[in-house]
Amino acid sequence: MASSTGGVISGHNPFVYNSGSPITLFLFQACLILATCNLIHIPFSKLRQPKVISEVIAGVVLGPTVLGQIPNFTDTVFPSSSIPGLNLTANLGIILFMFFLGLEVDTGFIKRHLKKALAIGLVTLAIPFGCGCLLAIPLFHEYSNKDPNARQIKFTVFMVFIAVSLAVTAFPVLCRILNELRLIKDRAGIIVLAAGIVNDIVGWILLALSVILSSASSNPINTVYILLCTMGWFLLYSYPLKYVLRWILIRTHELDRTQPSPMATMFILFIMFISAYFTDIIGVHPIFGAFIAGLIVPRENNYVIKLAERMEDIPNIVLIPLYFAVAGLNVDLTLLNEGRDWGYVFASIGIAISSKILSGSVAAHLTGLFWRESAAVGVLMSCKGIVEIVVLTVGLNAEIIDQKIFGMFILMALVSTFVTTPLTLIIYPESYRMDLQTYLNKEEQGVEQSAPENILKDNESQSYPKNNMSSFQDVKNFHITQVINITNTVETVSSSLEFLNHMTYGKWKVHSEPITLPAKVASRSSSLSASTVKPNHNKIKKLARIWSRKDEDETVLSVIEESPYGFELEIPLKAIHLRLLTERTADLLQSSSISNDDPHYTANSDSLLQIFNIFSRLSQTEFSSEVVFSTMREKATNIVSLDMKASDLVLLPLKGASFEFNGSPIATHEPYSNFEHIHSHILGLNELSSNFFAVISSSLKSSFAMLISNTGDRLNVDRFKKKKFHLLLPYSNLSSSDFLALHIYLLICYRDVKDCGSAQGMIFINKNNLTFVDKFYELLSDQDWFDESVVNVVPIENPNKVQSEYYTKAFIDVVLEFGLNRKDLMDLEESTFIIAERYFSGDVPFENETKELILQGANRKFDVLVSHYFRQC
Structure with a gap:
């Protein structure tokens, strides 16, 4: 006992279990x-597999099958x-898990x-249930009640x-x-x-x-008594207690x-533990009581989400993984040592998956879905996962099945869960879903179309209008049809809004009614033409006089307007919270909230998107929004799978260098030594x-802009300094990305002038680009808002000629050394440099x-x- 108290220093072996101190082992x-x-x-996450598979396999590896x-x-x-101590902790975790599962209903x-x-849920339960009844006949005769000393099961x-x-589906x-897979708002996903x-x-009722x-x-x-007690307890929780709980939460x-x-958290946990205790002592199982308790928590004001956020971290990180790993510890695949055993394994896998599909x-097809959609529903409903492991563990602990059948069905659960994602991607690929959504949108608008199952073939032959960007004239006519702002972290919101405020523009209003002028003004066309006021060329190009007199003293003039230039049109904003x-x-x-199939829900429920919504209202910009849940590994895949057109602009704001880099909030950080250093940091x-x-x-199907904010953590900001934008064109020949x-640079200048400001910034061009200046000013010669003082074009000597003994300078190095004056260099933190990635x-x-600029x-x-x-092919 003394050595035990003294620990390893006193010679105690920590791997010898001591009931007086079970915490050690x-x-x-x-x-x-x-x-x-x-x-x-780690490898399973790359295959987009849920963590429960890894947790069960970990138990199998640590159990008698491998390391055992x-x-x-x-x-x-x-x-x-x-x-028993390990089981006690694991069972506490599964009780909390079942409570969270009740919250999800x-x-x-x-x-x-x-x-x-009801149609799909009951059918996908009834048919596999019937198949399971048939499979149970040979399984019972082969494996059940073989040990006379064990409990005999009917x-x-x-x-x-x-x-x-065989019938359950793993809802979590x-x-x-x-x-x-971004199916949560898809028609098939909502039905699933x-x-x-x-x-x-x-x-769960059948279990x-x-x-x-x-x-x-x-x-x-006793069966009747247990059923009556269970039903009575459920009714007690579902009606009086549910409304009493809601009344208390409202009153407080x-x-x-x-x-x-x-x-409040303690009170709800108390209700859960009491329910779990009652269902356990009447002979059901504590997990059913916890599930019932989760059903009665109010959903108003997203209360179940707030409650889960407060309670779930430790259970999800520690307790629940222990439960599934302990389930894996009970799996002994060495017991499956006969051919018939593996025959039943493959039979259970085939029946479980095929009957569900x-x-x-x-x-699903009978409820109005197309066949490929319906097949995706069937595949998704075949997922077993967490729920199946819980069911099997309950059966093993209740001695309904032995370890051999337990091992067979654990394999079935793992395989059926593993194949769900790849089968769904094969049957219901992203390309088909996008074409299907296009078809459904046109169907809502009453547009006649061909048979829906041929939409892929039809869409392949469609030709879409191309918005080219290959000349100076295209710069003026090009129109960004939508800015899709991808918000990845909260810290980038401020830089996004600041840039969007310089770039987006409110609605360009077209006159829908004739303009009525006095007759004496209309007749003096010579005075108008001789006026010294500069006409607004881009708005009113022609005045057609209609000699239809409404009365004695006025004449109606119809305004015939030509299309405005691209940077004068409204640019809608779509905010994506990734x-x-x-x-x-x-x-x-x-993600599975009741309002998830409401397209206008996210802007009102997500606080971050609400900020963009307010911004769009103030700037009178058309706005839409969406929340996309994504793992870190799938972020890029989910971005490129967004609904977008080639003429849209995907804006991705990122956090760049930070004063926190060396741990000090006030000291200047050590410089990054090379691009790889800052790239890995970003x-x-x-x-x-x-x-x-x-x-x-x-894979991106749209133009792309990446905004790297290196000034988001400044302690002191001069609010009166004007933001400056500089454009770098380091090559002698311009590409589509340069245009x-x-x-984008002209959009910023136009917005700034229209807001009664003066654009501050410069365009730095390669000195070998001899024709740029003439073409640039010729391009904007008919713009009433533009004159040569608005934008300063600065030729920069070819960087290859500006070199030292050891290296050739990058374009940005020459700009910082020779192109900017002292004041501009002092205001670098208020500057944004724009460059094209060709x-x-x-x-x-x-x-x-680009690397050197970053x-x-x-x-x-x-x-x-x-x-x-993005150049369309």
Whole structure:
């Protein structure tokens, strides 16, 4: 005992389980399990697989199947005497998980899609349930009641359990897959959500029934009592307690809080534990009581989301992974040592997947979906995941199934979950979904079209108008049809709004009615033509006099207007909040909310998008918004899959260099030594994957602008200093991307002049570009807002001629050394340098001039805008 008290220093072996201090071995077991789960999840996350697969496989690896084959490993690390403590913690986690699962059940969402939810949910439950009943017959005769010393199970109990195992759908994993594939607002995704909730609820009821039958098998009359008690408890919670809880939360103003108070959280947890305790003592299972408690929490003002955010981190990070890893520890695949065993494994996998796909596809098609949509619904409903593991663990603990059948069905659950994402991508690819959405939009507008199943072929033959950018005239006529602002982090909101304020412009209003002027004014055309006032060439080109007299003293003049130039037209704004998708229940609750199929919901529910909504109202700009949940690895994929046109501009604001780089908020940071240094810093600071820019450059279907803010963390800002924009054109010949950068620069100048300001900034061109100045001023000669004092064009000596003994200077180096005066250099932090990325391809798709500008921006603390023009083929 003394050595035990003194620990390892006194010679105590920490791997010898001590019932007086069970925490010692438990802490090691928990660390080992969590480390193994996360290591295994690294490759599986790249395959877009849910974490539950990694957690179960971690348990299998640590269990008797793999590491358990090492002599004394299981007796040392997981001795049988320590398992009850591990199970206790794991079961606490699964009770909380079932409570969170109850929070996810949105009855309002079901009511909104009741007909399709019931049809698909019940069909995809009934047919696999029937197939499970048939499979249970040979399984029971082959494997059940073979040990005379073990508990004897009735066939009816076994049959119901096997049928439930094949029929359930994992709603939490389903929500995550729908989010990752961006199907959460798709027509098929909405139906899957509603049907999944129905399937889940009925599945849990059937599982509770099988547990009740198992618990009361010795005395059938007990079954009736347990059913009545369970039903009575459910009704008690669903009606009086639900409304009492809601009344208390309203009276205490809990629903209006930004987060639940500790007292309210404790009270709800108390309700959950009491419910779990009651269902456990009557012979059902504590998880059903926790599930019932989750159903009664009010959903007003997103209260369930706030509650989940407050409660879920420790259970999700520690307790729930322990539960699924312990389930994996109970799997012994070495027991499957006969050919018939693996025959039943493959049979269960085939029946579980095929019965769901067939039933879901037929039911979805009968409710009005096309065949490929219907097949996607069937595939998604076949996902087992978390729920299946819970069901199997409950059955194993209740001794309804033995370890051999448990291992078979764990394999079935893992395979069915693993294939859900790739099968969905094959059956229901992004290209088909986009074409289908186009078809549905036209159908709503009453446009006649060909058969819907041929939309892919039809759309391939369509020709879309091209918005070219290959000459100076295109710069003036080009129109950015929409700015799609991708907000990845909250810190970039200010830089986004500042840039958009300089770039976007309110509505250009066209006269829809004739202008009425006095007759004496209309007749004096010579006076008008001789006026010294400069005419507005871009607005009114012709006045056609209509000699129809309304009365004696007035004449009606019709105004015939020509199309305005591109930078004079309104540019709508679409704000995308790219939220990081985690394992948190709060993310799933938000993404699967009842209003998710309302296109106008996100701007009113997401506080970040509400900021952009207010900005658009103040600037009188057309506005739309969307929330996209994405894992860090899938951010680029989700951006390129957004609905966009070639003439749109995707604006991606990023955090750049920060004073926090060396840990000091007031000292100047050490300079970045090279581009790779700042590039890796930008990826890490903005939570982007290493291949982010490679995916964007290879797959984006629109023009692209990346705004790197290197001045967002300044402690002191002079609000009276005017923002300056400088355009860099470092090459002697201009590309389409250079023309796009010039167009963006003119947008900023035009907006600034129209706001009664004066544009401040310069265009730095390569001195070898001999024709630029003449063509540039000729381009804008007919613009009433522009004169030569607005924009200063500065030729820069070819950087290849400005070199030292050791290196050739980059274009930005020469600009900073020779092109800017002392005042401009002092105001660098108020400046944004715009440059075109002409090729934009490869793993790091930036040319040397762009890299040098990004590096100098980080070191000299000015913002950088990198633009690339998308050329249609």
